[in-house]
Amino acid sequence: MKKLKILAIAVIIAIILLFAPGFFLSKAVVNAASNKESVQPKTNNPTDKDTLIELAEQKMPVLKGGLFDRFHSNSPMDIVAKERPDIDLSWFKTIQKQKKEVGFTTYSPNFYYSNSSITAIYTADMSKIKELIPEKVKGLVKPISYTPGKGLIAITSYAYHYCDNDFYNELSISIVTTQPGRSNWGLISLMGELNDKNLWGYVLKLPVDTELARVRGVYGYNLPKWLIPINYTNEGNSLTFNYYDEKGNFDFSMAGKKLDVSASTPEITRSNFINLNKQGQLTHGYTDVRAIKKASSKSAEDIQLNLSDGPLSTFIRSLGLNKLVKYDYQPEFQAALYTPELVQEEKK
Template sequence: MIDLAGHPVPVLKGGLYDRFRSNPPLSVIAAERPDIDLSWFKTIQKQKKEAGFTTYSPNFYYSNSSITAIYTADMKRLKELIPAAVRDLVKPISIMPGRGLIAITAYRYHYCDNDAYNELSISIITGKPDKPNRGIFSLLGELKEKNLWGYVVKLPLDSELGRVRGVLGYNLPKWVIPIDYLDNKDHLTFHFYDETGNPDFTITGNKLDVSATKVAIVRTNFINQNTKGELTHGYSDTRALQKAGSKRKSNFKLQLGNGPLSTFIKSLNLGKMIRYEYQPEFQLALYTPELVKDKRK
């Protein structure tokens, strides 16, 4: 047990966070995991930050896997989910009249500064701050620039360390639930439960051919509010080492139940699956958010 900003938090004894508090030397990573390519991380300089606790930014995620499905969703509902102050800066992208886009992503962080854990992200895809919403053209522009924007609505995980750091340091909507991650021969499966341990819903993504992967770095930005109601901007850079995508809905299965997350997803009135993304191996650098400077003042 450690104390993190007044919160008692269990951590893996002898794990990376227990020993180094978000700042492990890359030489240690190389010794413990000689199979990991650390060349990208060597180009990034960490900085000491105070975020309710002392940390180092960016947080490094050395080896990870994820599956993502992007669906159309009810635009009215999406707008309701974004606080007015945030919506003044970023607005949901309209894919067609009355329909926006929602991304459902399951992550397995195999080896990172915070030790291993699983996480679910439900995010609204938005345009850039203070830019005209030109629908699909805004999205295509973001994809071309490899600079994406979104609003994180739900971010449950199975790590109390990740929860406390995420809520205090990143202003993210995190809470702890049990999550099972299964790596099967042909697919990845994540089982999500409610806070009492009852089954909620399951997602399964097929493994795709990643032999054509072109290693690239994509930035994902998020704007939200801190405890004082101030707007903050955070972002992560993702380096995909193995990645493939598909538009075939048979590659992704969403099995909803009657739990709170299932009920929430049903309220989005999901439509067509636009895209499925399979990332069996990627690296990530997560930066501590900064206050948004209001250029209108």
């Protein structure tokens, strides 16, 4: 009886949230890009600021004397504290790293000490979403059905200012899914994940702007990473990320308004991802994110995607983005990224 009452309350709340004026139903702001500049594409050629290393049988440049050059993802806390006394390391000191072999030797979790991000969650065409998820993954998790014919796409721009991989920028385009084995109750499922601070998704695109981040992501985490130029700016009233194709031509930009974060209190949320390794086996990885400063909005005016005819822009258009569900502005957060483990599949 108690469970039925809780479910009934959840249904009522979901209906109110779905139809309340202005809540979750703002139109997506997707503009034609006016910014057409090009940049020099990234290369694997080291400069005098780099050290050439080998990882996963591939040679690549890393920052000379940087954290990865010296410690290979196992940075001592006392060294980090000495070099960045402005960063609160108390959370990281509660986490024990473990040595892992993932095609190369690493230590899990990977620590991200100081970072910023903006996220936009949109409704999108469910038929297209279903096409993009491998059948084996769909047997474990389902794309959340937000409204009839609509699923959810999360687009996040990350700036990792200081981490075990030194620093880099990243774009994530992912499908919001149910938890493994859970029924798809649409908005109720979404609200449940948000309430539990335990989110699930399938990553579609994850380009980065350093070769170190690309190789570690592809070989260590089974993630769809490739190398492109990315420019991050923190100026005026917004955080802006400009993305380019592999030849250095402008592709698209994502600009998020700086919201009031004065009421923030630190909280930890887990973001889980299901994917397939190179042997076609299901794997599960996750990131624990400690939000230090964060605010959210449901106004489509607070986040803009400016698209061109580039490959990422073309892909975003193909998703049929429709309504903005939520915008998250996170100017300061920390994270611990764990290496994926094999999912124990049920024998048929």
